[in-house]
Every structure is written in C-alpha cells, then in structure tokens.
Amino acid sequence: MEAKKVIIPVAGWGTRSLPATKNVPKEMLPVYRKPAVQYVVEEAIDADLNDVVFVTNQQKRIIEDHFDYNLSLEAALRRSGKEHLLKDVRQVAEMANIITVRQKEQLGLGHAVLCAREVVKQEPFAVMVGDDLMFSKRPAISQLMEVAKTEHMPVVGVVEVPGERVSKYGIIQGEEFAPGLFRVRQVFEKPDPKDAPSRLALVGRYVLTPEIFEYLENLEPGYDLEYQLTDALQALAENKRLLAVKLDGRRFDIGDWADYLTGNIYFALKDPELKDELRSMLGELLNCK
Numbered sequence: 001m002e003a004k005k006v007i008i009p010v011a012g013w014g015t016r017s018l019p020a021t022k023n024v025p026k027e028m029l030p031v032y033r034k035p036a037v038q039y040v041v042e043e044a045i046d047a048d049l050n051d052v053v054f055v056t057n058q059q060k061r062i063i064e065d066h067f068d069y070n071l072s073l074e075a076a077l078r079r080s081g082k083e084h085l086l087k088d089v090r091q092v093a094e095m096a097n098i099i100t101v102r103q104k105e106q107l108g109l110g111h112a113v114l115c116a117r118e119v120v121k122q123e124p125f126a127v128m129v130g131d132d133l134m135f136s137k138r139p140a141i142s143q144l145m146e147v148a149k150t151e152h153m154p155v156v157g158v159v160e161v162p163g164e165r166v167s168k169y170g171i172i173q174g175e176e177f178a179p180g181l182f183r184v185r186q187v188f189e190k191p192d193p194k195d196a197p198s199r200l201a202l203v204g205r206y207v208l209t210p211e212i213f214e215y216l217e218n219l220e221p222g223y224d225l226e227y228q229l230t231d232a233l234q235a236l237a238e239n240k241r242l243l244a245v246k247l248d249g250r251r252f253d254i255g256d257w258a259d260y261l262t263g264n265i266y267f268a269l270k271d272p273e274l275k276d277e278l279r280s281m282l283g284e285l286l287n288c289k
Helices: 036-046 061-066 071-079 083-094 109-115 140-151 163-168 211-217 229-238 257-268 275-287
Strands: 005-009 051-056 097-102 125-128 132-135 155-160 170-178 181-189 200-208 243-246 250-253
Touching: 005 036, 005 109, 036 061, 036 125, 036 132, 036 140, 051 061, 051 109, 071 083, 109 211, 109 229, 125 140, 132 200, 140 155, 140 200, 140 243, 163 200, 170 229, 181 229, 200 229, 211 229, 250 257, 257 275
Parallel strands: 005 051, 005 125, 051 097, 155 243
Antiparallel strands: 125 200, 132 250, 155 200, 170 181, 170 200, 181 243
C-alpha cells in the first residue's frame, strides 16, 4: 500500500469560476504568489510522491508548461541580475517528474482517474484534486498514506462541513473505530441536507488501489451525467474495503469565491512585508458603510 504516484485531475472547465476561467485554468488562478495547483504539487512532493500525473485537456497546456523550464524568461532574469527570481522559477521546473494524460471528454472525476490507468498500472496510487488546497503540519495526503499502509485498504480524506453545504459534496456514512478514523459504509454524491447521513465530506484526497479501475470501467453515468468517483467508492464501501480519515489542517476550495479570496488573504497575512499594510487596508474596507 505504498503509493509512489499521484494523479491530479485538472481537465475540468472550472465553470464555478467563470468568467475568470474562460481562458485561464482554474488551477492556475494565483493564490498569493503561486498558482493554486503548485500548492497541490508541493503537498505531493512533501509526501514523497515525486511522479505527478496530470489528467488534462488540450486547452490546459499552460499547467504542464508551468512545471517546465522557460528558457527565454530565465535568460532575461539572468541578464538583469535577478538571481533570486531565477532560482524560484527553475525550482518550479525541477520539483517533480511531470507526466500528462489527456482526458479527451470531460466526463467526471471517475473518468479522469480511469484515464491514468496505464500510467499507475498495478500499483497503489494517490489522487489529489487540483483545486482543493489543504495546509497542515503534516501533508494531508500523508495522513491518508500512513493509514493505507497500516490498514492495507483504500482511504479517503474527509472534513466536517456545515449542514447547509453538504449538498455540494460527496458525503460518507460510517463508523468511527479510532479517533478520526472511519469504516465507510456508504458514499452519497451531493445529497439533500435533510437526507445526508453525516456532515463528513470528501475533499479531494484519496489513496486507492488498482481494484478501483474495475469499478470505474463498469460505471453508469450518475450525477450530471458524469462518471462519478463516488459511485466507485460506494462499491468499495459495500465490499467493506474503504476507510476515511478526518483530516487535520486548513482547507481552501479554489472553486468557491469566498474560499479563494480568503486563501489569498491567509497567505498574504503570513508575509512580514505585507501583513501590516494589508491589515490596515482590510480594516478600512470593513469599516466602510
């Protein structure tokens, strides 16, 4: 159960973030000084997942390019003596082994994971959604990998969300057998709040085994006529083959405008050169009538 590769699906259209994402992928929207997807890749690297498999589409080559060298830019930085910036941009290109797979039709998260089957082959693997940011002392995906390795089972990450927001997520029903650890019995895709069995929501962190591909191959279109990963997870749960970990840390959903803007402020307030001026300006805005 030791995963070495991570699948990061980034082929979706980002409709929640239009019109900003008309020509710029949602995953490339900046959060403070980095595009959102770079935080996800950095989390993977911190967990020793050095083979990063982007499931992308023909409109999103900019994501792949971001993790490559830009020789023209580097030459300009070198000529102008901006060595610190040169170091930053080269470090991005060298942080991971990037592999790309095309999802030729945007048919849902389950279909995106299935597209990477020939890359991960018969090995356990991680899945990290490219617009879900998690920040904690221990990488969120590491929290899952440790449980998967100990329990020899697929594991999903969950957080508790407000009751009025459960209809935006996949929601689990399960029994807590240790602090923060659950045996998953059912997975519901975006249930009505009155029907939701809990407020424990899937948040884009998974450690899975190759058996998931058999379930994905046999899926019927589900919610929004897409092939939902939650439906395959439900099949694992029915066979008593799925655990959940309540994740520690702070989460930002880049597809949610309030979360996205809060994430930018969160990181800017950690910058000693910006925090005082930003606090002052935010105070003025908050006091405006």
